[in-house]
Amino acid sequence: MVPSAYVHIPFCDSICAYCDFVRIQKNESFFSSWKEKLIQEIQEYKISSLHTLYFGGGTPSLLSVDDFVSIRNCFPKDIEEFTVECNPESLDEDKLNAYVALGVNRISLGVQSFKDDLLKVCRRTHTASQAISVIENIKKSSISTFSIDLIFGLPNQTMEDVKKDISTFLSLDIPHLSIYSLQIEENSIFGKTGVESCDSDLEADMFEYITKTLEAAGYIHYEISSFCKPGHYSKHNLAYWQDKDFYGFGCGASGRINGIRYDNTTSLKEYCSNGPCPVYIDETLAERGMDAIMMALRTKFGLNIREWNLKYQSDFKEHYAQVLDKYREYFCFEGECIYLKDAGLEILNTILVDFMLIE
Numbered sequence: 001m002v003p004s005a006y007v008h009i010p011f012c013d014s015i016c017a018y019c020d021f022v023r024i025q026k027n028e029s030f031f032s033s034w035k036e037k038l039i040q041e042i043q044e045y046k047i048s049s050l051h052t053l054y055f056g057g058g059t060p061s062l063l064s065v066d067d068f069v070s071i072r073n074c075f076p077k078d079i080e081e082f083t084v085e086c087n088p089e090s091l092d093e094d095k096l097n098a099y100v101a102l103g104v105n106r107i108s109l110g111v112q113s114f115k116d117d118l119l120k121v122c123r124r125t126h127t128a129s130q131a132i133s134v135i136e137n138i139k140k141s142s143i144s145t146f147s148i149d150l151i152f153g154l155p156n157q158t159m160e161d162v163k164k165d166i167s168t169f170l171s172l173d174i175p176h177l178s179i180y181s182l183q184i185e186e187n188s189i190f191g192k193t194g195v196e197s198c199d200s201d202l203e204a205d206m207f208e209y210i211t212k213t214l215e216a217a218g219y220i221h222y223e224i225s226s227f228c229k230p231g232h233y234s235k236h237n238l239a240y241w242q243d244k245d246f247y248g249f250g251c252g253a254s255g256r257i258n259g260i261r262y263d264n265t266t267s268l269k270e271y272c273s274n275g276p277c278p279v280y281i282d283e284t285l286a287e288r289g290m291d292a293i294m295m296a297l298r299t300k301f302g303l304n305i306r307e308w309n310l311k312y313q314s315d316f317k318e319h320y321a322q323v324l325d326k327y328r329e330y331f332c333f334e335g336e337c338i339y340l341k342d343a344g345l346e347i348l349n350t351i352l353v354d355f356m357l358i359e
């Protein structure tokens with residue numbers, strides 16, 4: 001059984017300055033054929049049970065409740081964790097209540113910053129006070145858990161700004177935070193207008209401040225970019241990090257079935273005419289094993305060595321002895337698992353490059 005499904009809703013009201021995801025300003029001429037193809041794509045799998053479902057984007061909260069219902073009804077009724085990504089400007093109380101009635105039990109809210117001038121720089125269309133009022137509404141609703149996204153390393157963002165964002169986050173008593181450092185993507189508005197990346201030392205200081213402050217406040221730093229109160233892990237994201245299969249539905253989605261990854265077309269025009277047109281990624285067993293290591297080492301749960309050895313028909317400790325020795329002070333072994341200490345997570349990419357260099 002494939003335990004998880006991701007549905008990509010590629011529409012946005014406007015385009016944020018840092019974004020290079022597969023998204024398009026909502027366009028009525030494409031919408032009905034997109035919806036028809038999406039429903040067809042999902043129904044072909046006749047899914048009878050699912051552990052986690054995630055509507056991401058784009059901006060899923062832009063969908064009308066009727067459109068949301070017709071996509072949601074392609075999935076089983078009972079789903080342990082059902083997350084919808086929302087933006088503050090498109091999540092009102094009526095929509096929130098409709099989500100609850102449809103089994104949504106987790107919201108991921110794109111806040112990005114609590115400072116209005118930084119939101120403007122990012123071309124976000126909401127204000128900080130709008131985000132706070134949506135957060136209060138979510139807390140009053142019967143949504144059982146939720147997360148917000150914040151970005152750091154934005155143009156002209158100071159350490160003081162980051163401190164204020166984290167202090168506002170803590171004052172709002174939010175169960176989960178996903179935090180991203182700004183990456184200037186070539187195809188984003190920032191990339192095309194020559195915006196430069198934040199100074200790397202300042203960015204590292206910001207990350208260290210965020211990590212220490214949240215841990216001191218009782219949050220668990222369970223994945224490199226994710227913090228939660230006990231019991232509020234993102235089960236859906238854990239499925240990715242723990243090497244599980246997942247369906248990817250919609251234009252721009254990726255999935256993995258029986259260990260084989262695929263990418264659907266990123267062209268809305270092609271999707272609306274011909275459906276998902278998935279391209280299957282031809283990976284050897286060793287390459288899949290490497291993918292599993294890269295994902296698992298992002299988390300505090302690490303990699304289960306015995307399971308990995310069985311699944312990828314190799315001997316992890318023997319095969320990667322050189323890397324394990326080189327970074328021995330950064331690794332921890334516990335039972336059958338290996339994971340990175342905090343200092344190791346700070347140099348995760350460097351360590352992963354060394355793993356990848358092993359044939």
Ligand code: SF4
Pocket residue numbers: 011012014015016019020021023057058059087110
């Ligand atoms: S960041 Fe999110 S809301 Fe903004 S353009 Fe990208 S997908 Fe749309």
